[in-house]
Amino acid sequence: MPSQVEYKTTRRFMNIWVYLALGAVGMIILAGLSSIFFVKPLASKTLQAREGQPARLQPFKVKPQAIGAVRVDVTARIPTNRYLAYEVQIRDQQDKILAAGLKNAWNESGIWREEGQTGTWQEDDLDAGLDVSSAKAEPLTVVVEVLEYGTSRNQTLTESVSFRIKVNQGIIDTRYLWPGFWGGLLMAGLTCLFSKSAGATLSDKSIGDSDLGDRVNAGGPNKLIKVIVKTVADETSPPSLNCRLMVRDGNGDELFNASEVMPLKFKRDEDGDIDSTHGQATFFMVLEKPSSYGFYVEVTPDAPVDSTRLIIKQGAVTLGAVKVAHIGAA
Structure with missing residues (x-):
């Protein structure tokens, strides 16, 4: 017969593991793209501060959210060849510090010479940021305090410094999504290779x-x-x-x-x-x-x-x- x-x-x-790994990568991409829809601007203002006279943002009210945190971004504006040490604080309505961070900022420039050629260069590091999660609806404020300000030649300055302050709620820190993204791609690639053999x-x-x-x-x-x-x-x-x-x-x-x-x-x-x-x-x-x-x-x-x-x-x-x-x- x-x-x-x-x-x-x-x-x-x-081999279902290939598609599970690719699905995980897709979920990470979706999470990264959807994070922008959770962002709610709370404040955006430029303030002046100097040693002994901190800048204080008007109080803003935050609400508890299941996804995302309150993000404070501060950018100092200083001329070239100067350094600045400043502290960013988030305070509650009782003026209690909930979170604080110290920033050593600088802005430098110069002239380079090599093999008969010359040019200019400029580098800076001026940004600082804080994240905080609130468990209840309450007003918060941001305080920026200048601790030290001077030139690259160690000359102390007492003039005021301009700070651009932005506050957003619902921010998701996407830095932690990148390990999962690359790990998922690596897993999918290795699984594909394994499937062939x-x-x-x-x-x-x-x-x-x-x-x-x-x-x-x-x-x-x-x-x-x-x-x-x-x-x-x-x-x-x-x-x-x-x-x-x-x-x-x-x-x-x-x-x-x-x-x-x-x-x-x-x-x-x-x-x-x-x-x-x-x-x-x-x-x-x-x-x-x-x-x-x-x-x-x-x-x-x-x-x-x-x-x-x-x-x-x-x-x-x-x-x-x-x-x-x-x-x-x-």
């Missing part, structure tokens, strides 16, 4: 001809068999070859016979001449009954074929839907 062969396009053997190798044989075969013990209703045929041919090869795979049982009866077109990739040397060609065909199947099976390959036309390699893997996984031949018991 001949065996029954049924073809199905299925995702049954798909997954499974136990039952046979890996090569021959300097177009026909090749081997017999292995394989099969099982839940085990995907992946048969890979690789061919190396010479410069007289057509654009594609025909690869035929036959599977026979222990008695030599043919259970499966199918062919695939094998497109060729032409490798050229430094002069642009064709050096060799490479092709590959892949077959997926499920052999319902565990037993001994013979796998035989014929590549035609055989004249340009230099070598053929047959790889048989059991327990393979896929990255998506593939066409699988289900071969029933004879």
Whole structure:
């Protein structure tokens, strides 16, 4: 009685971990994009401060939020070749400090000379920021205090400094999303590589001809068999070859016979001449009954074929839907 062969396009053997990792990356991207919709501006003003005379923002009211925090961004504005030490404080309605941060700011410039050429350079570090979460609705205020101000030549200055203060509520610190983003991409990439090589190798044989075969013990209703045929041919090869795979049982009866077109990739040397060609065909199947099976390959036309390699893997996984031949018991 001949065996029954049924073809199905299925995702049954798909490696779901690839898509879970990509899904996690997608969620991180979505979280980063959606964070801008939670931001609510509370204050934006430029104030002056000097030593002993801190700048104080008018109180603003915050409300508890499940997502995001209150973010205070402060930018000092000082001329070049000056340094500034200042403290940013967030205070409640009782003037109690809830959060504070010290900033050593500077703004420098100069002239560079190298190999007869000259130019100017300018660098600064003027920004400071604080995040705070409020558990209740209450008015808060921001205080900026100048601790030290001077020139790059260590000359102390007493003049006032301008500060740009911005307060927003609902800010999400996206810096912590980047490790998850890159980690998810790395996991997806590694899982893709693993998927291509997954499974136990039952046979890996090569021959300097177009026909090749081997017999292995394989099969099982839940085990995907992946048969890979690789061919190396010479410069007289057509654009594609025909690869035929036959599977026979222990008695030599043919259970499966199918062919695939094998497109060729032409490798050229430094002069642009064709050096060799490479092709590959892949077959997926499920052999319902565990037993001994013979796998035989014929590549035609055989004249340009230099070598053929047959790889048989059991327990393979896929990255998506593939066409699988289900071969029933004879």
